[in-house]
Amino acid sequence: MTGDGSWLIRGVTIPGRDEKATSILIAGGSVTAIGPDLDHPGATTIDAGGLIALPGLVDLHTHLREPGREDAETVETGTAAAALGGYTAVHAMANTDPVADTAGVVEQVWRLGRTAGHCDVQPVGAVTVGLGGVRLAELGTMADSAARVRVFSDDGRCVSDPLLMRRALEYVKAFDGVIAQHAQDPRLTEGAQLNEGEMSARLGLAGWPAVAEEAIIARDCLLAAHVGSALHLCHVSTAGSAEIIRWAKSKGWPVTAEVTPHHLLLTDELAAGYDPVFKVNPPLRTEADVAELRRALADGTIDCVATDHAPHPVEAKESEWAEAAFGMTGLETALRVVQRAMVETGLLDWAGVADRMSVRPARIGRLTGHGHPLTPGAPGHLTLYDPAAPAEAVTSAGASKSRNTPFAGMELPGRVVATFLRGVPAVLDGKLA
Amino acid sequence: MKRHLISAADLSRGDAVLILDTAEELASLADRPIKKLPTLRGRTVVNLFYEDSTRTRISFEAAAKRLSADVINFSAKGSSVAKGESLKDTALTLEAMGADAVIIRHGASGAAHRLAGWVRGSVLNAGDGTHEHPTQALLDAFTIRRRLMASRGGQGGIRVSSPRASTVGAAGARGAGLDGLRVTIVGDVLHSRVARSNVLLLSTLGAEVTLAAPPTLLPLAVGSWPCAVSYDLDSELPKSDVVMMLRVQQERMNAAYFPSVREYSRRYGLDAARMARLPGHAIVMHPGPMNRGVEIAAEVADSVRSTIVEQVANGVTTRMAVLYLLLGGTEFPATGEVR
Numbered sequence: 001m002t003g004d005g006s007w008l009i010r011g012v013t014i015p016g017r018d019e020k021a022t023s024i025l026i027a028g029g030s031v032t033a034i035g036p037d038l039d040h041p042g043a044t045t046i047d048a049g050g051l052i053a054l055p056g057l058v059d060l061h062t063h064l065r066e067p068g069r070e071d072a073e074t075v076e077t078g079t080a081a082a083a084l085g086g087y088t089a090v091h092a093m094a095n096t097d098p099v100a101d102t103a104g105v106v107e108q109v110w111r112l113g114r115t116a117g118h119c120d121v122q123p124v125g126a127v128t129v130g131l132g133g134v135r136l137a138e139l140g141t142m143a144d145s146a147a148r149v150r151v152f153s154d155d156g157r158c159v160s161d162p163l164l165m166r167r168a169l170e171y172v173k174a175f176d177g178v179i180a181q182h183a184q185d186p187r188l189t190e191g192a193q194l195n196e197g198e199m200s201a202r203l204g205l206a207g208w209p210a211v212a213e214e215a216i217i218a219r220d221c222l223l224a225a226h227v228g229s230a231l232h233l234c235h236v237s238t239a240g241s242a243e244i245i246r247w248a249k250s251k252g253w254p255v256t257a258e259v260t261p262h263h264l265l266l267t268d269e270l271a272a273g274y275d276p277v278f279k280v281n282p283p284l285r286t287e288a289d290v291a292e293l294r295r296a297l298a299d300g301t302i303d304c305v306a307t308d309h310a311p312h313p314v315e316a317k318e319s320e321w322a323e324a325a326f327g328m329t330g331l332e333t334a335l336r337v338v339q340r341a342m343v344e345t346g347l348l349d350w351a352g353v354a355d356r357m358s359v360r361p362a363r364i365g366r367l368t369g370h371g372h373p374l375t376p377g378a379p380g381h382l383t384l385y386d387p388a389a390p391a392e393a394v395t396s397a398g399a400s401k402s403r404n405t406p407f408a409g410m411e412l413p414g415r416v417v418a419t420f421l422r423g424v425p426a427v428l429d430g431k432l433a
Numbered sequence: 434m435k436r437h438l439i440s441a442a443d444l445s446r447g448d449a450v451l452i453l454d455t456a457e458e459l460a461s462l463a464d465r466p467i468k469k470l471p472t473l474r475g476r477t478v479v480n481l482f483y484e485d486s487t488r489t490r491i492s493f494e495a496a497a498k499r500l501s502a503d504v505i506n507f508s509a510k511g512s513s514v515a516k517g518e519s520l521k522d523t524a525l526t527l528e529a530m531g532a533d534a535v536i537i538r539h540g541a542s543g544a545a546h547r548l549a550g551w552v553r554g555s556v557l558n559a560g561d562g563t564h565e566h567p568t569q570a571l572l573d574a575f576t577i578r579r580r581l582m583a584s585r586g587g588q589g590g591i592r593v594s595s596p597r598a599s600t601v602g603a604a605g606a607r608g609a610g611l612d613g614l615r616v617t618i619v620g621d622v623l624h625s626r627v628a629r630s631n632v633l634l635l636s637t638l639g640a641e642v643t644l645a646a647p648p649t650l651l652p653l654a655v656g657s658w659p660c661a662v663s664y665d666l667d668s669e670l671p672k673s674d675v676v677m678m679l680r681v682q683q684e685r686m687n688a689a690y691f692p693s694v695r696e697y698s699r700r701y702g703l704d705a706a707r708m709a710r711l712p713g714h715a716i717v718m719h720p721g722p723m724n725r726g727v728e729i730a731a732e733v734a735d736s737v738r739s740t741i742v743e744q745v746a747n748g749v750t751t752r753m754a755v756l757y758l759l760l761g762g763t764e765f766p767a768t769g770e771v772r
Contacts, residue, residue, distance in 0.1 A: 190688075193542075196653055196654075197653070197654050198654040198657045200652070200654070201652030201653065201654040201655060201657070201658070202629075202654075202657075203542055203543065203564060204542040204543075204561075204562055204563035204564030204565065204626060204629060205542050205543070205562075205563075205564075206563075207652075207653065209653075273546065274542070274543030274546045274547055315519065318519065318521050319519055319520060319521065319547070320520055320539070320541035320543060320544045320547055321541060321542065321543045321547075322541045322542065322543075322562070323541060
């Protein structure tokens, strides 16, 4: 590189601005200028004709697996996958080994993220000690730690005890925290394998009924309203959940929600061949659910897309369905899936995508340094995306250590061309910089 | 026919009738002093059993041996599986040993499906979790056809036939399906692979299937199946040509599927009084093993209507027919479609 470290992106379109090609100058870690006739002698120029610029994407729900399951993913490989997918910040879920339920573990994950440098890593703290659902973890200490934890979740398990959930919601008010609930009634889902419906009946797999998610969501919306605390709902998967959230929001209650890319595109019909690459929790649902989730994301009932990137080693998926692990990778394909599910269907424009994949998740995660619309003075986190790139089949080989993508072989549009973190490219020309 | 037999849905009506006709042909062997055919000489058939099931394993073993195949019994207990070997690694091992067919019984739904992706030989599903048990359905269809269709002429009326007479008149059933017969399957449909396979196969063959069970033991989406549903066994009995009782596992009541074994038995058990409500020609079936006194009373199980022992005998001939059709017709059974 011969320049002064600044970058001039020419010919790019910023959705929601004026839809005309313009230039963006990034210097000193920030967006310093936007305009059609920019020039900067020391800058490295990128010809971004036909590309769109989005504020760096923010994922509220990522499993980086480190510490404990470095065979599935590490902070290094997971954040590389995130950067390649256009993300500049990810929230690392707490279900590691040891569990991220102390200041020590969340600070370790936070530091690993800084060292890896592909994107910012914001640790999520566990709500209960060891995800055990019995005793609150030291939420305040994690909030006060160097990792500045604001989102707390027992994700992978539901905080099913209503009293414990109430206390957790109340307690985190002291430091502007939010409880991210994995809504799954444990008794209604004992041994559950697949959405309860025609497919589970035909395949003889124990059903995971929609009501097991919806009942917890309804209860927790009422609790959040009662104590006036922020509730976030992870990976909402059913039409009924969307309806309950819409109702809760109509009351003005402090509830937010996310949906995964796979729940926006895939259905339980894919389980027909018993390939556990389609096994995920909550499970893939029906066409009707997919349609309603898309509508709810479009109208803002569901605030954001979150990947629930859940890497697993090969042997965890090369087995009988019931034996296999739940989960799918998603960081590297999320934006392309959203283009297919939301943009190509006319439900969301690219400004809407920026809102649902950057602005709102950053706000929910209390990440003040991310999710800023691209204006002069904004942090230098941005994603250059080519929505016109011809649809190409997804390959399972990527930066993630794991290969359990349900989209392998599926032709998806678009391509992430570059990702800038604090004004420095993490990804250039679709490759790690 | 397809290369594997994993689901009863894999069988067209033509396939199913061909299997039943072939079984009828092979049944005549059972009356000969030497019961063996040389058809599968040099072929290797593996019985891969992850669940204890002496009855099904022996049935398949007898079927393969009567066709002169080499049979290897691979029981999960006391093998490398007990040490945690994956199904895939076991499959690759069997593949390396040159198995022409693998008969698999497994506790996980879809295990046969997965296995078929890892081996070149034919896969026969001998029961996978709560999914399917297609050869049980075939032997049930064979039993029903022998008993109730053999004496049926072009008129389509059902004539009363004793077990003895049905064997004699069996040839009359060749080529026939089960058109118009009313079959009532009773009990724990939700967890029953036998019920799933029977609903699919019997409806393919033209029977009208009704499931009778407490609502808790029916899949929520049972409405999408090719059958009728009833919660009231008594109202179904007078119009049933066949009643098939499913085994009820007593531990189900711990998960609140029903309050007690006695209540289950009172509402859905087949006792002598209920049997008396059946039409004169109707038969009573059970895939075994039975819980006498729970889903079926001893006097019903031992009555002349009961086909339970016949079903076991028919199991061997039906499985011979399946092995014969899947493996018999080609030089290299491992590749491509047999017919």
